[in-house]
Amino acid sequence: MILYEEPLRMELLGRNIYINGNPRSFSTRKLSDMKDVLMSFPKNELDPALYFMYRDIMKIDDIRYDITVIPPRIVGKEYVKTYGHYHTKSQSGKEYPELYQILSGGAIFIMQKRNNNESVEVVIVQAEKGDVILMLPDYGHVSINPLEEVLVMGNLVYDGFESQYGEYKKNNGAAYYYTNERMLVQNQNYIIKDMKKMKPSETLYKYGIVVSDLLKEFKENPEKFSFLKNPSF
Numbered sequence: 001m002i003l004y005e006e007p008l009r010m011e012l013l014g015r016n017i018y019i020n021g022n023p024r025s026f027s028t029r030k031l032s033d034m035k036d037v038l039m040s041f042p043k044n045e046l047d048p049a050l051y052f053m054y055r056d057i058m059k060i061d062d063i064r065y066d067i068t069v070i071p072p073r074i075v076g077k078e079y080v081k082t083y084g085h086y087h088t089k090s091q092s093g094k095e096y097p098e099l100y101q102i103l104s105g106g107a108i109f110i111m112q113k114r115n116n117n118e119s120v121e122v123v124i125v126q127a128e129k130g131d132v133i134l135m136l137p138d139y140g141h142v143s144i145n146p147l148e149e150v151l152v153m154g155n156l157v158y159d160g161f162e163s164q165y166g167e168y169k170k171n172n173g174a175a176y177y178y179t180n181e182r183m184l185v186q187n188q189n190y191i192i193k194d195m196k197k198m199k200p201s202e203t204l205y206k207y208g209i210v211v212s213d214l215l216k217e218f219k220e221n222p223e224k225f226s227f228l229k230n231p232s233f
């Protein structure tokens with residue numbers, strides 16, 4: 001699958017991504033790595049790799065472009081998903097935002113923000129190929145592949161922080177699970193104060209962001225994405 005011809009040639013072949021003909025290193029998340037965040041842990045399975053992360057496809061001024069590939073799979077009672085994490089706080093006091101774009105397939109993003117009283121506010125976004133989505137400042141995020149085809153996503157994010165996985169581990173995953181019956185089921189470990197669905201474009205519009213191709217526009221005009229490093233929302 002050819003993902004890009006310009007500004008660089010990016011091809012996905014099996015587990016490998018080739019950039020201008022050269023394979024990129026990647027890290028994997030296996031089933032056993034996910035045991036703390038699944039609705040139910042499938043028994044009698046081997047330990048397959050569930051998704052693949054290719055970091056630093058491009059890096060300019062401490063902002064990096066990564067790829068994540070999530071092949072289709074049911075894991076226990078859920079559609080396959082990422083582990084989930086929060087970002088750390090920037091100087092603005094807000095946690096760093098992040099931009100995603102769907103390059104192939106479709107995704108459901110579960111975003112959640114912690115309140116002082118231990119409750120969470122949830123935003124759920126369903127996205128298709130081509131959509132750009134902002135992971136809202138102060139919201140943690142999980143990406144789900146709800147389809148029977150491979151999900152490929154690009155993301156742009158500030159390179160100066162480590163993802164925070166603790167809340168997801170402690171609470172057995174995100175505030176909602178997306179089950180094999182295509183239902184959103186609440187995770188009982190959370191008190192949900194508010195849940196709303198947003199379109200991909202609404203996440204951008206909320207912050208006045210206009211972008212149609214993350215990688216091309218990042219290469220042409222990296223300054224445009226400096227808000228990922230210095231958010232001033």
Ligand SMILES: [Fe+2]
Binds near residue numbers: 085087157
């Ligand atoms: Fe993130």
